[in-house]
Amino acid sequence: MKIYFKYLKILIKKELQYRTSFILLAVGQFFVPFIIFVGIYLLFLRFPNVGGWSLYEVALTYAIIHIAFSISECFGRGFDVFSTNIKSGTFDRILLRPRSTILQVFGTRFEFSRIGRLLQAIIVLIYAIYHLNIDWSIMKTITLMFMIISGIIIFIGIFMIGATFAFWTIEGLEVINIFSDGGRAMAQYPLTIYNKFIRKFFTFVIPLGTVNYLPLMFVLDKVNENKFIYMLTPLLGILFIIPCITIWNHGVKHYKSTGS
Amino acid sequence: MIEVSGLSKSFKVAKRNPGIISALKSFVHPQFTTIQAIDDLTFNIKQGEIIGYIGPNGAGKSTTIKIMSGILVPDKGNCKILGYTPWKDRVNYVKNIGVVFGQRSQLFWDVPVMDSYNLLKDIYKIPEKMFEENLDLLVSTLDISQLLDTPVRQLSLGQKMRCEIGASLLHNPKILFLDEPTIGLDAVSKIAVRQFIKTINKEKQVTVILTTHDMQDIEALASRIILIGKGKILLDGNLAKLKNQFNSQKVITIDYSESNEVINIPGVKLISQSKERLMLSVDTSIIKISDCINLLSKKYDLLDLSVDSRPIEEIIVSLYREYQI
Structure with a gap:
């Protein structure tokens, strides 16, 4: 962990050198997703609720997935843009260092400008919580924290799988965005509004449902039974990272036997 | 140590031929050749x-x-x-x-x-x-x-x-x-x-x-x-x-006043010849440098002369050539 902070120090130093580009990126990162939220807001001017969920409840769903996504992009960007490492041969360098490949890939990039996206998501979060009458018990607060952590880890897992593709093919990695960007777009609404297949897919395959929809059922007091299970779902979602790491290690092995 | x-170690490399048709072909049905690296x-x-x-x-x-x-x-x-x-x-x-x-x-x-x-x-x-x-x-x-x-x-x-x-x-x-x-x-x-x-x-x-x-x-x-x-x-x-193995080869360069003499000395190979300059490669295991110079001075009106060992660069090039790589 200490070594990761050393990486961060260098990366932040690097980002700070390009002030204008940093500011513009951060501003862009603030407004692009914010417009999506404005869209949601306008939708609710027409309809009182979507699938039984009010504007503020959807706003909460939206805020959590966007907070998680922005933080994971900020730290996990190294995996998101990993194919450039393969192209430029930087990955060879990583293999020459006596540290784990995953740690080192985390250390290749840090996207501080995602603070813009994070900021708008936090504003939406405050807006939602302000309008919702939630009785914040300790359990609910902890659950909210775990929801965000779970989201961060799941998105990083998706980035990792995408990065693993780069060991086989350099181009055409866009396909993983179906799950990262696509997943984020889907999960900014409660999953209940989708059909059964999509619901199941985002619960059991890529468990983004465990980040907001399922635990929110508990936080918003939408369930009366099995509260405990709904509360625990973010922790189960975190398990998603295990197969991702396995797939990654498999990719590294493949790279070592084929080269590029 | x-x-x-x-x-x-061998690599599989996708075969690509020029032209759009063959590009399409290899898109539908890629063919690989194995290269023994x-x-x-x-x-x-x-x-x-x-x-x-x-x-x-x-x-x-x-x-x-x-x-x-x-x-x-x-x-x-x-x-x-x-x-x-x-x-x-x-x-x-x-x-x-x-x-x-x-x-x-x-x-x-x-x-x-x-x-x-x-x-x-x-x-x-x-x-x-x-x-x-x-x-x-x-x-x-x-x-x-x-x-x-x-x-x-x-x-x-x-x-x-x-x-x-x-x-x-x-x-x-x-x-x-x-x-x-x-x-x-x-x-x-x-x-x-x-x-x-x-x-x-x-x-x-x-x-x-x-x-x-x-x-x-x-x-x-x-x-x-x-x-x-x-x-x-x-x-x-x-x-x-x-x-040493290759240094039995020496290069002699001479400048001379105009002559069209053709040389034919055993152990001596012609590298280049112009009207005023001649470059020879001499195999010292066959003929001594001094003998070779002697012979040359008899044939030509020498203006200048230099003897060089072959540079390592050339040795390597001739090695590449020898092994046909």
Whole structure:
């Protein structure tokens, strides 16, 4: 962990050198997703609720997935843009260092400008919580924290799988965005509004449902039974990272036997 | 210290033919050809040697280096370095080696060199004292004290290379792999880099494996060369011996006043001839240089004459030719 902070120090130093580009990126990162939220807001001017969920409840769903996504992009960007490492041969360098490949890939990039996206998501979060009458018990607060952590880890897992593709093919990695960007777009609404297949897919395959929809059922007091299970779902979602790491290690092995 | 035996590695490469039709064809039904990058390599290297690992482009040099540094897994064969199999125990093995790729940087582009060095210190868990000592040595011998506070992107190629080499030696590696370390450098930097490699080899007993296309590197540094072509070792031996073997060849250049005499001396080959100048290659095992000059002076009205040994460059070229690579 200490070594990761050393990486961060260098990366932040690097980002700070390009002030204008940093500011513009951060501003862009603030407004692009914010417009999506404005869209949601306008939708609710027409309809009182979507699938039984009010504007503020959807706003909460939206805020959590966007907070998680922005933080994971900020730290996990190294995996998101990993194919450039393969192209430029930087990955060879990583293999020459006596540290784990995953740690080192985390250390290749840090996207501080995602603070813009994070900021708008936090504003939406405050807006939602302000309008919702939630009785914040300790359990609910902890659950909210775990929801965000779970989201961060799941998105990083998706980035990792995408990065693993780069060991086989350099181009055409866009396909993983179906799950990262696509997943984020889907999960900014409660999953209940989708059909059964999509619901199941985002619960059991890529468990983004465990980040907001399922635990929110508990936080918003939408369930009366099995509260405990709904509360625990973010922790189960975190398990998603295990197969991702396995797939990654498999990719590294493949790279070592084929080269590029 | 390094034992390589029967090392082989092949790559699958997609076949691509020119033209849009065949591009479509290979899109629908890709065809692969297998390229044998290296084929049954066997050699041993002792501690403290400087090996010049040479061969034309695509001979398999980089593949060998990649296998020996643990990046690639070979199809067949064994490689024991310092008791490790490089591709099996990667993390423990790479602590003991330093690798410099002439065309790829290991330094962070946007921050001062010293920041990269400090990060390496933590990556390799280098003890404070050892780090200080090594840094002092590197800074003085590579003459980089002025450069440490400069962002890498502002360094010239030669300055960057010196910093790169420094970076790969901070952790006291026992083996240093250098893949074209002098590529694109100016004469001064080249000499500095060579001098430094010599120094660390002598003082720290670092074993150096060097690939290069610059034969002066080889001449200045390598005690032994391994020549590889089409994935096979063609020659493995002492550089001095190789030179002697080829140094029975001398080149005589003469300037003369106009003449159309044709020479025909056994053991002498014509390299080039113009109206006023003649270049000959002489095999001294057949005819003595003095005899040859004697004969020439009888035939021509000599204005000037010089005798040269064949440069190493030419020896290597003739080796490539001899092995048809």
